[in-house]
Amino acid sequence: MHRIKVRVVEDVLDANNTIARANRQDFDRAGVRVVNLMSAPGAGKTALLERALADTGDVRVGVLEGDVEGSLDADRLTSLHIPVVQLNTANGFGGECHLDANMVRSSLAAIPLEEIDLLVIENVGNLVCPAEFRVGEDARAMVCSVAEGDDKPLKYPLMFRACELAVINKIDLLDHVDADLDKLLANLQTVHPGIEHLLTSARTGEGVDGFRDWLVSRVRSPATA
């Protein structure tokens, strides 16, 4: 029984990876680099994008917004005057807690790939499932806010291991929450030794330049994922 269950999960992930490779080929053909941005709900993905994507110089950026329902995040980005496409998992996908490669594939026609150099995919807020499903990205980044507590890398290691960058956000709240930043960073290195990290506050703007630089440099770096 257990082995059958494992086989089914493996088959689902294999099928997903096949579609993710097709997405990746389409992105490569269009010369678009893709970042899959993940976090628990409310860690600050959209708030960071609102600030970081305000000025990306000559790098043209688009965003695919993944949410279970609604267009609140896409609406927040409209003032940036960049292409933003909202993808809802409630519509036709059963309200899934993550994006998968097939969902992203279904959105490709709506994304003006010829007009952008970098696509940021804001995944559905969830610290577990999004880490398992590749969507055709070149790189993966995750946001962990200090308000979530310093133990999160130890409790959700797959997400922290799956990413090349961990953005530690809401550092303006450090004096108001119990999380110990040194402990959080040590736990991060325990589950993913050598992982790059940034300290940011989307509220004050501290560290956001570093996040913007990391995003923009994906366009010039060799693919990693």
Ligand SMILES: Nc1nc2c(ncn2[C@@H]2O[C@H](COP(=O)(O)OP(=O)(O)OP(=O)(O)O)[C@@H](O)[C@H]2O)c(=O)[nH]1
């Ligand atoms: N104090 C503080 N608040 C922040 C910071 N970043 C985000 N917030 C707030 O945290 C809340 C959630 O931020 P969002 O940007 O919506 O988070 P998200 O990760 O996009 O959330 P989902 O898309 O729902 O998963 C909002 O009220 C933000 O204003 C920060 O650095 N400091």
Ligand SMILES: [Mg+2]
């Ligand atoms: Mg968001």
